[in-house]
């Protein structure tokens with residue numbers, strides 16, 4: 543019988559082989575390949591179903607959904623009221639678990655995780671932006687932005703929060719309370735808070751729903767800019783005007799994806 547190759551290996555190395563030589567050559571090849579391969583998947587849903595049980599009735603809010611979103615995409619999720627958008631967002635954001643199916647986020651299988659593990663994955667991987675900003679009242683902009691870093695146990699929180707506020711154009715509003723800021727500025731603070739942990743992906747549920755058209759444009763410019771810089775962005779919207787800025791539009795009906803279009807010529811925002 544042949545002995546296992548592992549035990550023979552030391553005796554079969556060519557005399558001139560350097561440690562790791564062939565391995566490095568392999569890595570180089572992989573690195574070179576990665577420049578030509580398509581971006582890696584950020585989100586992979588396979589057969590995802592979400593059923594809400596209300597007494598005797600079952601609502602199939604998501605029905606066997608397959609979806610892959612690659613790193614660096616900007617995707618708008620559209621659909622009528624009750625079509626399953628928020629349900630999908632809650633699952634993508636690890637705020638809720640599917641009843642059935644598989645979900646991989648940035649390569650991690652998140653379907654079968656405990657609540658604590660999900661909280662950690664959320665904090666590390668996802669930045670949330672909500673329609674209603676969800677800032678803590680009577681707390682300065684910079685303190686609001688620091689919050690996810692407190693949960694993550696990061697030290698130089700003030701510096702990082704300040705930098706995130708500068709990134710959204712609010713470097714001079716750090717000490718302002720939410721009620722001392724305009725709606726658009728409050729949403730920008732919320733985006734800074736979503737960005738401060740450097741998440742793999744931004745999830746925004748109707749981020750411009752409470753804003754006038756000028757402030758909406760400001761927020762869109764910011765989201766498009768972040769996407770141009772490589773950040774994956776998924777946003778829910780009711781408005782075609784907003785979806786026009788995404789690279790891809792997914793439409794839901796009765797818990798199913800009924801269309802999935804790539805917008806080769808997405809709308810550009812005038813600077």
Ligand SMILES: Nc1ncnc2c1ncn2[C@@H]1O[C@H](COP(=O)(O)OP(=O)(O)OP(=O)(O)O)[C@@H](O)[C@H]1O
Nearest residue numbers: 594596601603621622623624625626627628629630
């Ligand atoms: N917690 C829940 N319990 C029971 N049913 C629910 C629950 N959440 C949502 N549903 C049902 O699931 C379906 C999808 O709801 P969802 O909130 O995902 O819709 P939506 O597309 O976000 O709608 P909207 O545009 O109004 O926000 C609806 O029929 C809704 O009534």
Ligand SMILES: [Mg+2]
Nearest residue numbers: 624627628629
């Ligand atoms: Mg909703």
